[in-house]
Amino acid sequence: MTQVLADGYRRFAELEATGVSEIYFDWASGIADDPTVLELIAALPGIKGQPNLVFAAARFVGAPVGSYAEFRDWIVEHWESVVPVILARSTQTNEAARCAVLLPVLERLDGPLSLIEAGAAGGLVLYPDRYSYRYVVDGTTERLTLDPSTGPSPVELPCTIDATSVPTRLPEVAWRAGVDLNPIDVADPDQLAWLETLVWPEHRERRERLHRAAALVAADPPHLIASSDCGRAASPR
Structure with missing residues (x-):
């Protein structure tokens, strides 16, 4: 399960974030190679593990917008606060x-x-x-x-x-x-x-x-x- 998730985050980094968001490229690439964070995300139901939703939920409750190292330390410590936002929200962009x-x-x-x-x-x-x-x-x-x-x-x-x-x-x-x-x-x-x-x-x-x-x-x-x-x-x- 975590390997499938890792591949998904790697694809997100390479196909969606490249040239669009250096921060999300860094975060997605980091998670793809991080067993600890992958295990946390893998426990979420189905589509709730998608990068856009996880990243937005983390930022919504205060994740620092910086390097993956900073983000990683924060999300591991605050994961219990992030999960309810992920479960309650969805990715609804309106442009x-x-x-x-x-x-x-x-x-x-x-x-x-x-x-x-x-x-x-x-x-x-x-x-x-x-x-x-x-x-x-x-x-x-x-x-x-x-x-x-x-x-x-x-x-x-x-x-x-x-x-x-x-x-x-x-x-x-x-x-x-x-x-x-x-x-x-x-x-x-x-x-x-x-x-x-x-x-x-x-x-x-x-x-x-x-x-x-x-x-x-x-x-x-x-x-x-x-x-x-x-x-x-x-x-x-």
Whole structure:
């Protein structure tokens, strides 16, 4: 069991963390060769042993963000505090920047639109009409700025795009709803803090964008439904 787990952490380090997070690369590589920590994680049920969840839970309760040696000493000493967080939480990232790649498709749809998202988490992707976009056309220096009709948004989404996909307008959204196994209320400080912890340590810009988007959404929350059945989402009235 621990060998399978070790291989999983090694793959995470090499395929997901390389070039993205030096800290998570170091932690995952260290755990892959650490029988003591592997034994602790192996006692968790099924998917709960995944690196993203273990690392986020540890950071949520105070793990130092530094070398693996520091992290290793801390997690062995505080493992009993980390386990309840792992068991109670899940990896629910919510990235508003995804709207930048959805906008070229939404622009082609006749509006006004009713948006329903499966796996919505906190619903940040349900607000493509409330964000500002800063596109750079791939292979050129051409830049395109798109803002809501009310003016520049506190949430700016940078994106490189090919010339044939450049959008020219924001959609008109009349209604928005989301379905998720565990919807997140971004107005709840504890739930927002968990979302922030799921952002990898070096990604400061993503954390700042998360907070700006969460403030925007909290001021006008979407209709979120807790369900595993997307078909149960209520229709707009």
